[in-house]
Every structure is written in C-alpha cells, then in structure tokens.
Amino acid sequence: MAAHLGARALRHEEIKRSLKAAGSSITDIADELGIAPSTVTIVCQGHRVSDRIQQKVAERLSTTAEELFPERYPRHKTPSL
Incomplete structure (x- = not known):
C-alpha cells in the first residue's frame, strides 16, 4: 500500500498514526x-x-x-569566514 504513496501522503499517514498513539487526532486539533x-x-x-x-x-x-x-523551515547556515 505505501509503495504508491508520495512523501507528503506518507508523512500525513505517519502524523495520523502518531496523533492516535498520543491520544489525539486531526479532528481534535481542528476542533481546538x-x-x-x-x-x-x-x-x-x-x-x-x-x-x-x-x-x-x-x-x-x-x-x-x-x-x-x-x-518549510530551512536550517540557517552560518556564514563561513
């Protein structure tokens, strides 16, 4: 099943699994x-x-x-001297 999913979809599925494991959900966040x-x-x-x-x-x-x-949040590089 995961073979046909793109990176974004995979991350979304992982977020949903992790939220469930933490006792939360997408719907809980939306409601809040x-x-x-x-x-x-x-x-x-x-x-x-x-x-x-x-x-x-x-x-x-x-x-x-x-x-x-x-x-979304690229790491800032320190300028080389």
Missing part, C-alpha cells in the same frame, strides 16, 4: 482551532502552509514544527 479537519489535513499533506496548524500538530506530537515540516 475552530477549523475543518480537512484544513488540518491539507496542511499536514504539505499542500498549504499554516504556522498555527503546524505548531499545534507538532505540540501534540511533542516535537517542533521545524522537525515535523523541515522543508
């Missing part, structure tokens, strides 16, 4: 933020960007948005 679950889904899939949603998902998973969505 007052938005539709589909909005949380499209952010988790990487189709849209929302600091508020990414931060809330990361908080529920005891991580950071930077770790969960690394393509």
Whole structure:
C-alpha cells in the first residue's frame, strides 16, 4: 500500500498514526482551532502552509514544527569566514 504513496501522503499517514498513539487526532486539533479537519489535513499533506496548524500538530506530537515540516523551515547556515 505505501509503495504508491508520495512523501507528503506518507508523512500525513505517519502524523495520523502518531496523533492516535498520543491520544489525539486531526479532528481534535481542528476542533481546538475552530477549523475543518480537512484544513488540518491539507496542511499536514504539505499542500498549504499554516504556522498555527503546524505548531499545534507538532505540540501534540511533542516535537517542533521545524522537525515535523523541515522543508518549510530551512536550517540557517552560518556564514563561513
């Protein structure tokens, strides 16, 4: 099944599994933020960007948005001397 899924879909499935393991869900996050679950889904899939949603998902998973969505938060390189 996973062979036909793209990286974004795989991440979304992993987020859903991790949320369930943490006793939460996409719907729980959506309810807390007052938005539709589909909005949380499209952010988790990487189709849209929302600091508020990414931060809330990361908080529920005891991580950071930077770790969960690394393509959105490129690491700053220190200038070479």
